Every structure is written in structure tokens, then in C-alpha cells.
Amino acid sequence: MMKSGSGGNGYLEYSEHRAGQRRQAVIFFISLFLPFAIILHIYFSHSSVSVYTTTTGKPFPYNHSTQPTSSDASETAGDAILNTGAQCDLFRGDWIPEPAGPFYTNKTCRDIPDHQNCMKNGRPDSGYLYWKWKPDGCHLPRFNASRFLHIVRNKVWGFIGDSIARNNVQSLVCLLSQVEDPMDAYHDEAYMFRRWYFPSYNFTLVVLWSPYLIKQSEDEVNGLPKDQIKLYLDTIDESWKNQLHEFDFIVLSGGEWFYKSSISLEKNKVVGCHYCPGMNFTELGIPFVYRKALRLAFKFITTSPNYKGLTFFRTFTSDHFENGEWFSGGTCNHTVPFQKDQFSMPLLDAEMRKVELEEFEKAAKEGLAKGLKLKLLDTSQALLLRPDGHPGPYRYYYPFANNSHAKVQNDCLHWCLPGPIDSWSEILLEILQHE
Numbered sequence: 001m002m003k004s005g006s007g008g009n010g011y012l013e014y015s016e017h018r019a020g021q022r023r024q025a026v027i028f029f030i031s032l033f034l035p036f037a038i039i040l041h042i043y044f045s046h047s048s049v050s051v052y053t054t055t056t057g058k059p060f061p062y063n064h065s066t067q068p069t070s071s072d073a074s075e076t077a078g079d080a081i082l083n084t085g086a087q088c089d090l091f092r093g094d095w096i097p098e099p100a101g102p103f104y105t106n107k108t109c110r111d112i113p114d115h116q117n118c119m120k121n122g123r124p125d126s127g128y129l130y131w132k133w134k135p136d137g138c139h140l141p142r143f144n145a146s147r148f149l150h151i152v153r154n155k156v157w158g159f160i161g162d163s164i165a166r167n168n169v170q171s172l173v174c175l176l177s178q179v180e181d182p183m184d185a186y187h188d189e190a191y192m193f194r195r196w197y198f199p200s201y202n203f204t205l206v207v208l209w210s211p212y213l214i215k216q217s218e219d220e221v222n223g224l225p226k227d228q229i230k231l232y233l234d235t236i237d238e239s240w241k242n243q244l245h246e247f248d249f250i251v252l253s254g255g256e257w258f259y260k261s262s263i264s265l266e267k268n269k270v271v272g273c274h275y276c277p278g279m280n281f282t283e284l285g286i287p288f289v290y291r292k293a294l295r296l297a298f299k300f301i302t303t304s305p306n307y308k309g310l311t312f313f314r315t316f317t318s319d320h321f322e323n324g325e326w327f328s329g330g331t332c333n334h335t336v337p338f339q340k341d342q343f344s345m346p347l348l349d350a351e352m353r354k355v356e357l358e359e360f361e362k363a364a365k366e367g368l369a370k371g372l373k374l375k376l377l378d379t380s381q382a383l384l385l386r387p388d389g390h391p392g393p394y395r396y397y398y399p400f401a402n403n404s405h406a407k408v409q410n411d412c413l414h415w416c417l418p419g420p421i422d423s424w425s426e427i428l429l430e431i432l433q434h435e
């Protein structure tokens with residue numbers, strides 16, 4: 001028995017949190033980068049004991065000093081799927097100095113969300129901007145927005161996932177806007193769903209909010225309480241289900257939200273839960289539920305008659321909270337990257353990634369049999385080495401302006417823009433060019 005694993009991985013963007021008395025959960029409001037938007041609230045289960053245990057019996061949230069040093073998480077990386085040469089592994093490598101610096105600044109990209117605009121928010125160091133991902137066995141060319149836009153001319157590209165997916169798409173928007181400033185073609189009130197349009201290229205970029213990929217609801221059903229997340233393991237999330245056919249490309253991703261307390265249903269019957277004390281449901285474990293969700297999502301993709309797109313699947317992103325979690329004063333004040341193998345993935349995260357790789361492999365085979373291509377974006381390792389790339393306290397504007405000892409909630413999960421997440425688009429372009 002151990003502390004619940006909901007910790008720092010389970011959240012999206014946060015602005016405030018409160019202790020909920022009834023379930024001892026933290027109610028977590030996602031505030032978006034726009035002032036008015038407060039949309040969902042999410043329940044965390046950090047303050048009580050969960051029956052989910054990791055393989056080592058170590059508590060999760062993890063303790064960095066007790067992490068194994070082996071590269072356990074990466075042995076099945078997707079180099080076999082890549083077509084970029086025998087020795088080149090885009091997903092394993094190191095960060096090397098890049099004197100040329102970032103592709104864009106807060107001046108040349110007008111669309112950096114405030115919470116990721118670290119420079120504007122007064123982050124004092126800038127060294128984190130001067131690194132480049134250097135894959136083993138090859139050189140990754142610097143991002144070329146013209147080339148990217150040329151490839152995606154007359155196409156529609158969807159990003160489907162949680163706030164890391166949004167972080168990713170915002171990075172891509174900044175990168176591409178160095179060639180053409182896109183039009184805001186659509187956004188919902190809460191900016192969870194957005195479309196950008198690049199007129200000269202007739203290219204449409206879309207982000208769809210679907211943190212679980214499968215249907216979730218907090219409604220009261222079958223006597224299960226309102227406000228408790230219910231996951232429907234046999235139902236695809238409406239938010240992308242009916243739009244998939246529109247896309248020529250998608251990037252699918254997920255994982256973080258499964259760390260939260262939830263009840264899982266199949267055929268509208270409860271099959272178990274993750275962290276639901278007092279409810280007498282079977283604890284399913286986070287990886288089990290994630291596997292179910294991924295399997296369904298991939299099956300939907302490979303069996304959708306009207307979808308002919310190129311599918312990318314991006315792997316799990318670990319956070320870098322130290323000395324606590326997001327809700328308990330955790331920080332991430334590194335200013336330089338880790339060296340390769342200096343730091344390995346927390347065990348539960350590694351387990352999640354393993355589930356991803358296994359389900360992806362199966363889906364890629366099924367897709368291939370139907371003439372559908374699925375590609376892996378196994379970015380876990382690259383960004384694992386970038387504890388320096390997060391906003392930390394600088395998700396807020398000059399957080400220490402009035403009090404140099406102010407207690408500020410840190411963000412050690414999302415990434416500064418510009419920042420290391422820009423490398424994802426370099427990797428993406430590299431793979432695209434070989435398609």
C-alpha cells in the first residue's frame with residue numbers, strides 16, 4: 001500500500017486548487033491561458049492511500065534519489081519503425097549546445113500562451129534556449145517552416161490529446177508563423193478546441209481536447225456520484241470521433257489524466273476504478289485503464305472507413321517536480337539539461353510508456369494490413385533530459401515582483417515556449433520528409 005500515484009502527472013493547467021473535504025481530493029481548476037476561461041475541474045487523489053502499487057513497492061510520487069539508473073524504459077524504442085537509416089535513432093540521444101538559439105521569440109510569435117511565455121514572465125536565465133536535440137547516429141536538421149508548410153499544403157492536421165498536446169501545437173504554430181502568420185479560424189469559448197489556417201498553403205491545423213481519448217463524464221450515472229470521473233472503456237470520445245475523417249495527419253497522445261481518480265465502466269457497468277476509497281470497486285491500476293483506452297482509440301483509427309490519414313502517436317511525457325509535487329511546493333529550478341542516462345523515467349511513467357509501445361506496435365501492424373500508416377513519436381527520452389525547460393514559477397507574470405520569497409505554484413510539466421518541446425516538430429518534420 002502506498003501513497004496514491006495521482007501526483008504531479010495528473011494535472012493540466014492550474015491556477016488554483018482546494019482541498020475537497022469529502023473525498024479528500026484536490027479540486028483542480030484548469031485555468032487556460034486566457035483570462036476568462038475556467039472550464040473543467042478535476043479530482044485528485046493525493047492525500048489518501050491507494051491500492052495501486054508500482055513494481056518496486058516505491059511510493060509514487062517518485063523519489064529521484066531512488067530511481068534506477070538503467071535505461072529500462074527505452075529498450076523497445078521505435079527505431080525499427082523509423083525509416084531514417086540503420087544507426088539513426090531519432091528518439092535516443094543527447095542535448096548539445098546550439099549557439100543559434102531558438103527559432104522564435106516572444107516578439108516573433110504573437111501567439112505564445114501566457115503560462116508558457118517564460119521570458120515575458122521574467123524567467124531570469126535563458127541558457128535553456130540554447131540546446132539542440134542530437135539523436136544517436138545522425139544529425140537532426142534545424143526546423144524549416146517553409147519545408148513543413150510545403151509538405152502539408154492543402155492538408156488538415158489534427159492534434160488530439162491533453163494540455164501537452166496543446167503545448168505541442170502552440171509550439172508548432174510559433175514555428176510555422178515564422179513563415180506565415182496563421183489566421184485564427186475557430187476556437188471554442190474555453191480554447192480547448194482551436195483551428196489555425198495558413199492561407200498561402202491552404203493548411204489547417206486543429207487541436208482537439210481529449211485527455212482520455214475515450215468517453216469520460218462526471219455526470220451522475222447508476223448511482224455513482226456526480227463529480228467523480230467515469231471512464232467508458234468501450235466508447236470513443238465524441239470530441240474527435242466525428243472529426244477523424246477530416247484529417248490527413250493526426251498526432252495522438254495521452255496518459256497524464258489516467259493518474260487521477262476514476263471509475264471505469266464497460267457496457268455501462270462498473271468494472272473497477274482507480275483510487276476510489278470506500279467504494280468497494282476493484283482497483284484496476286493506471287496502466288490497465290490506459291491500455292484499454294489506447295487499444296480502443298487505435299482500433300477506432302485503424303477501422304474507420306473514412307480515415308486515410310497518417311497517424312503519429314506521441315509517447316508519455318514525465319514531469320520534473322522535485323521536493324514535492326505540483327500541489328505541495330514541488331519545484332524544478334534546473335538551468336541545464338541532464339546528460340544521457342543521468343536520469344531515468346519514473347517507474348510508473350515507464351510502465352505507461354511500455355503500454356504505449358505495446359499497443360502502438362499492435363496497432364501499427366493492424367494499420368499496415370489496411371494500408372494505413374502509424375508512426376511513433378517516442379519523445380519521452382528526449383524531454384526527460386530537460387528539467388530546465390519548464391516554466392516553474394514563471395507560468396505567472398513576474399511572480400516574485402513584490403516578494404522574493406513568495407510561495408508560487410510551479411509548473412514542472414508543461415514547457416516554456418520557445419523551449420525544448422520545439423524539438424518535437426523537428427523530429428516530426430524529419431519523419432514527414434521520409435514519408
Ligand SMILES: *[C@@H]1O[C@H](CO)[C@@H](O)[C@H](O)[C@H]1NC(C)=O
Pocket residue numbers: 063064065066323
Ligand atoms: C529519497 O530517498 C533518499 C534515499 O532513499 C532519502 O534519503 C530521502 O529522504 C528521500 N527523499 C524524499 C523526498 O522522500
Ligand SMILES: *[C@@H]1O[C@H](CO)[C@@H](O)[C@H](O)[C@H]1NC(C)=O
Pocket residue numbers: 106107119120
Ligand atoms: C519578451 O521577453 C522580454 C524578456 O526577454 C520582455 O522584456 C518583453 O516584454 C517580452 N515581450 C513581449 C511582447 O512579451
Ligand SMILES: *[C@@H]1O[C@H](CO)[C@@H](O)[C@H](O)[C@H]1NC(C)=O
Pocket residue numbers: 144145146147150
Ligand atoms: C528550407 O526549405 C526550403 C524548401 O525546401 C529551402 O528552399 C530552404 O533553403 C530551406 N532553408 C534552410 C535554411 O535550409
Ligand SMILES: *[C@@H]1O[C@H](CO)[C@@H](O)[C@H](O)[C@H]1NC(C)=O
Pocket residue numbers: 154155156202203
Ligand atoms: C484546401 O484544403 C482543403 C482541405 O484539405 C481541400 O479540401 C481543398 O481542396 C483545398 N483547396 C484547394 C484550392 O486546393
Ligand SMILES: *[C@@H]1O[C@H](CO)[C@@H](O)[C@H](O)[C@H]1NC(C)=O
Pocket residue numbers: 280
Ligand atoms: C465488497 O464487494 C465484495 C465482492 O463484490 C462483497 O463480497 C462485499 O460484501 C462488499 N463489501 C461491502 C462493504 O459492500
Ligand SMILES: *[C@@H]1O[C@H](CO)[C@@H](O)[C@H](O)[C@H]1NC(C)=O
Pocket residue numbers: 322323331333
Ligand atoms: C532550487 O530549489 C530548491 C528547493 O526546491 C532550493 O533549495 C535550491 O536552492 C534552488 N536552487 C536554485 C539554484 O535556486
Ligand SMILES: *[C@@H]1O[C@H](CO)[C@@H](O)[C@H](O)[C@H]1NC(C)=O
Pocket residue numbers: 397398399400401402
Ligand atoms: C505586485 O503588486 C502589484 C501592485 O499591488 C500587483 O498589481 C501585482 O499583481 C503584484 N504581483 C504579484 C506577483 O503578486
